[in-house]
């Protein structure tokens with residue numbers, strides 16, 4: 555079995571579930587946002603502020619391409635699967651692509667407080683704006699995913715177990 559790649563909207567739990575999944579599988583874990591920050595030696599919010607979203611997407615694409623061929627469990631960022639070039643890379647990757655699908659209420663709950671501040675895309679956005687953005691991105695996730703996992707009211711460990719069952 556190839557190690558899975560997690561996609562989905564911000565706050566669906568890709569980073570958190572990715573960690574639990576890597577533990578359960580006893581496989582190394584990479585979070586694409588953390589790879590980006592380590593490469594840029596800068597946080598994502600400060601890189602966005604200085605260089606804008608287009609520059610971020612370019613770096614994200616290059617690092618996704620590099621990390622698709624490694625054997626890690628990989629958590630992407632919420633916008634990764636929404637770029638056509640990335641979608642093609644993911645579809646070609648032969649790795650199980652798992653969409654963590656959260657309700658609007660879970661998404662807003664998970665993004666409340668500090669998590670909102672850490673995501674530059676959410677700056678100045680209302681909860682309704684976030685719900686609209688989420689709806690506008692769902693077709694990208696649907697097109698890219700091999701497996702869809704509903705995450706509401708489940709622990710990261712239970713979600714990880716469900717992923718393993720579905721891809722085994």
Ligand SMILES: Nc1ncnc2c1ncn2[C@@H]1O[C@H](COP(=O)(O)OP(=O)(O)O)[C@@H](O)[C@H]1O
Nearest residue numbers: 563564565566567568569570664669708709710
């Ligand atoms: N299944 C879950 N149960 C409880 N809290 C969760 C769950 N998944 C994520 N969270 C919380 O929601 C927030 C966002 O999770 P994160 O893993 O960063 O999401 P993503 O990487 O998809 O944006 C974090 O504070 C995390 O602790």
Ligand SMILES: O=C(O)C1=C[C@@H](OP(=O)(O)O)[C@@H](O)[C@H](O)C1
Nearest residue numbers: 563564587631632633673674675
């Ligand atoms: O949805 C997006 O456009 C983004 C999601 C973030 O990742 P998470 O989904 O892990 O928050 C991060 O890549 C960046 O802030 C942009």
Ligand SMILES: [Mg+2]
Nearest residue numbers: 568569587631
């Ligand atoms: Mg994340």
